[in-house]
Amino acid sequence: MSGLLRSGAPVRGLAVATLGLAAALSASACIRHDRRIQQHQEALQSLGSTTKAIADAWLTGRVSGTYTHTALEQTFRLVEQERTALASAPERLIDPRGARLSDAADQLSRLVAEMMSDVRAADAAGVRSHLAALPIDHEREKP
Amino acid sequence: VSAVVDLILGIVTSIGGFVEVGSISTSAQAGAEFGFQLLWAIAVAGAMLALLTEMSGRLAVMSKRPIAAAVRERFGIHFHVVPLGAELVLDLLLLTAELGGAAIAVKLLTGIGFQWWILPIALAVWMILWFSNFTVVEYGIGLLGLITLSFVLAAWRLGPDAGDVARGFIPSLPSHDGVRYAFLAISIVGATVSPYLVNFYSSGTLEEDMKQDELWVNTATTYGGNMFGSLVSMGVLVTSAMVIQPLQIKVDSYEQAALMFVPAFDRWAVVLFALSLGIGCIGAALEISLNMGYVLSQAFGWSWSANKPRAEHARFSCAFTLILIVATAIALLGFDPLRLTMISVALTVVVMPLMVLPFLVLMNDTKFVKDRTNTPIGNAILAFLTVLGALLALVVIPLEILGG
Numbered sequence: 262m263s264g265l266l267r268s269g270a271p272v273r274g275l276a277v278a279t280l281g282l283a284a285a286l287s288a289s290a291c292i293r294h295d296r297r298i299q300q301h302q303e304a305l306q307s308l309g310s311t312t313k314a315i316a317d318a319w320l321t322g323r324v325s326g327t328y329t330h331t332a333l334e335q336t337f338r339l340v341e342q343e344r345t346a347l348a349s350a351p352e353r354l355i356d357p358r359g360a361r362l363s364d365a366a367d368q369l370s371r372l373v374a375e376m377m378s379d380v381r382a383a384d385a386a387g388v389r390s391h392l393a394a395l396p397i398d399h400e401r402e403k404p
Numbered sequence: 405v406s407a408v409v410d411l412i413l414g415i416v417t418s419i420g421g422f423v424e425v426g427s428i429s430t431s432a433q434a435g436a437e438f439g440f441q442l443l444w445a446i447a448v449a450g451a452m453l454a455l456l457t458e459m460s461g462r463l464a465v466m467s468k469r470p471i472a473a474a475v476r477e478r479f480g481i482h483f484h485v486v487p488l489g490a491e492l493v494l495d496l497l498l499l500t501a502e503l504g505g506a507a508i509a510v511k512l513l514t515g516i517g518f519q520w521w522i523l524p525i526a527l528a529v530w531m532i533l534w535f536s537n538f539t540v541v542e543y544g545i546g547l548l549g550l551i552t553l554s555f556v557l558a559a560w561r562l563g564p565d566a567g568d569v570a571r572g573f574i575p576s577l578p579s580h581d582g583v584r585y586a587f588l589a590i591s592i593v594g595a596t597v598s599p600y601l602v603n604f605y606s607s608g609t610l611e612e613d614m615k616q617d618e619l620w621v622n623t624a625t626t627y628g629g630n631m632f633g634s635l636v637s638m639g640v641l642v643t644s645a646m647v648i649q650p651l652q653i654k655v656d657s658y659e660q661a662a663l664m665f666v667p668a669f670d671r672w673a674v675v676l677f678a679l680s681l682g683i684g685c686i687g688a689a690l691e692i693s694l695n696m697g698y699v700l701s702q703a704f705g706w707s708w709s710a711n712k713p714r715a716e717h718a719r720f721s722c723a724f725t726l727i728l729i730v731a732t733a734i735a736l737l738g739f740d741p742l743r744l745t746m747i748s749v750a751l752t753v754v755v756m757p758l759m760v761l762p763f764l765v766l767m768n769d770t771k772f773v774k775d776r777t778n779t780p781i782g783n784a785i786l787a788f789l790t791v792l793g794a795l796l797a798l799v800v801i802p803l804e805i806l807g808g
Contacts, residue, residue, distance in 0.1 A: 318666050
């Protein structure tokens, strides 16, 4: 160790290695953070599309009210899980993308709950109006 | 004539009994996320299962021992306790997932929470096991399971492009999310090549008292049944790829998966999906419970048979009853059946080498299979499967963490 301190080159080498390691670790943390944000975005997109598909099927009379209510209830649970997962990591909420996703999750959660109530009341107009307000990226729906 | 009838019944019931909670989940997810690109994985897994079940049937016919008893005799209890323990854990998880899957099927039709249905379903499964025999479990449920052909019918009605489907049988790299692709490919293998299927088939061969001159029935049933059965899993994947993928939905629940039937069956969609899921899961729950009775009895030398009064084989009857009680208790805790399924199929891959390796020894031991030892090609495929199984076992858990 003392040899290392006496010689300038090994100290510089050690410093470079430490900096390199720190850079690699922070880059890896950034990639992981971005990946998590992307996963949340995909999950919420999928749940928004699910809500739309279930509601469309009910509005066209192809599925029963019982199934629609059950499926929306399950979707609501999954949205809540996503919302909790997003909110459980402060660094994700600080990120503007994470904050936007959290808002979208709130809105989706509320809309699904309202649609469940509409379906129970057999209120097709209510479902249509809530469907139009779904926070999903319609461009991404194209196959 | 009797052998031909057995063959037809065997193939038909294999088709009906092929699809259960694991194959529906993995194929639906694969189709929704990667289109037809993972069809090859189902074909490979079906061929692997056919190969192993054929060998387990041949071993049972030639040695008059089921696979579990043969492993114990050839390798000793110190080795056998490892695959036996692994299978106990796996079957318990899978049985829990099957009970949950069946309960969700009823929930789709009634709207009443799935936890309420677990106890009645478990009781129904136990009553069938207690009051019926092997033929009822094998043929009755297999014939009812033909409802799962709805997946093939749905795929056919949706009219996929034949060229696109054919390209799915050629392994190719995905354009996105390679880790998830690899995880799903391995999960399809884990969902298809379940140890319980091999042990159950081996015990069933003895229950039906198959003779040496009927070995051709064993070969034709295993290859024909599993190949046609794979078609049902492929039907799930193709239907999901054509309906769920364009909607950009990832299948995280059976409620989402049920949507795949809507364009093909309209008003009948949810009913057909629920019946397919429910009957598939109940059939698998019956087989897994019975299989646990078989393997425990065979490992510890207890008498066993589903064709005799239950009191004559008390420990066998207690074994399947106990495993069903434990699985029911776990299911009642409210685990998400779909997540439980994905965990159990990944664990199946972890224990796969333990399942395949004994075949390599047993199928070349003339004490067990007499003059019906494996051909060099059969051995080469088994050796390849053992190495492949070991590699998959090493990567499946990291893949589940990264891409699951």
